[in-house]
Amino acid sequence: MTVSLPDFPGQVMSETVRGSTHLLRQLGRRRWFRRLVVWTLFAAIYEVAAYIVGPFFLPTIQAVIGSTSGLVSDGAFSSLGGALKQMIVGYLVAVVVGVPLGVLIGVSRVADYILGMYVKALFVTSLIAVLPLLITLVGYGFAFRVTVVLLFAIFFIVLNTAAGVRDVDPQLLSMGRSVGASRLRRAVSITLPSSLPFIISGMRVALANSFGGMILAEIWIARDFGQILTGLAYNRDLPKFMELLWVITLLAAFSAAALKAIERRITPWAASRR
């Protein structure tokens, strides 16, 4: 495949060829174009592989897209919407609880001694192992799913926030004291903006993990969306299964990218850290 040709003197080339190589070179610098090329290649390879191994193992892209109307009539998307709502509630609770908790642990040595070890212990615990206990505590309903998402998300937020608060330049705090800023003003004007990049990147990882928590909770209790998803897998209805998987993956990727864009926008000074 000819993407671009070296432009050395004496090369025989018609005007149209020269023009199109120039265009290709221009496009080659664009990120969207490079992505488009890569993804198209992947799609092509996938499609060929799907034809070779047959629909029992791998549905073709065509079949996956064609299954949309079936999924709509199954009510898969509306139950996915319900699951996402629960996920968002769990995630928001994680943010609302996690950020202040992280600030507390970051600021206060006492709080770190008392709470830090539980946070760290739960962070390394396999949360899946806790699920049976959770079910006996809160049942199968809304509370269970929200709690699972909360547990999947909160530790990233707490630990990152605490790390951000601890990372504040002590010289800046000294400067704050020197100009006579009160404790509260130092916290709001120095500590908070300084730890903001940490908080947001914690929120980003937590969001991606929330999707995992959401799917896990759904499959665990096997109702609504989880029931549909497992049902499709057991019945080997691969096109529909694949489509749901794609939708969830895309949602997770886009929401994480959106947070990243917000991060860039509100903390432009932290660019060097990324």
Next chain:
Amino acid sequence: MQADAFLEVRNVSKSFRHGRQKTGRMLALSDVSFTMAEGTFLSIIGPSGCGKSTLLRLIDGLQQPDSGEILIDGKRVDRPGRDRGLVFQAPNLMPWRTALRNVTFGLEAQGIHGAERTRRARALLELVGLSEFEDFYPSQLSGGMQQRVGLARALAVNPSVLLMDEPFAAVDAQTKLVLQEELERIWLMEEKSVVFITHDVDEALFLSDTVLVMSKSPGKIIDTVHVDFPRPRSFDIRGSVEFAALVRRLLDSLRHRQPTEDSSWAARSISSKEGPHDGESARLSGPGNVGDGSR
């Protein structure tokens, strides 16, 4: 001299715990006393780790002395106050704020709001020669410019004493010369008292009315030199015979009691159990050369 003393440091001592030893303390400042008249420019010069930055932090009120006291205009210093402005060795600017908003920070803490705050900050940026850069973020400014913003911020609260902790140590040699002249110009305009910490002999002589020389371990004032060149000082005085003689004098003072390479902080530190006379054995059993404490 006692009569017109504006800043008075009386028998100030300060020690720090060092390492993990519970008993060993490093004596940073030992019985330091000096006075300074209002509106004068005083430099403190000494080797790295002689406690000169500590002294400045004590004057600012960020730390408290173990014994002795510091008086400004007859009032005892026990916390940072708006009569003092500190310029740090690093600019210590908030990277999320523009130059202008970094300068306004000091005014915010004083409860000055709105247009008045902006007006004063703009005037100060103009004073330090940065009016065109008010909307720039610190990362977009050069080191010298950042240090100017730091100076403007310290001046924002209109302090009567400006405390400067090796403010030009991190900028290049050419910029440093420019900043020194700028500082003298600003000082002559603003009529502030300045306490200036440096390890640069030329810088201290060029700027100061009085130069104090400190020795290391423990930090003590070992010499006082008065500098009488007319103001404003031109670049040319650096080449004069008198200037060279003063440089020589200061270098001699600095060398006089400066410890040799092998005597580390640990060697000079005193143990509360054994007393300060035990320096020799500590030197033998100490953990070797731990560096001169410079950063």
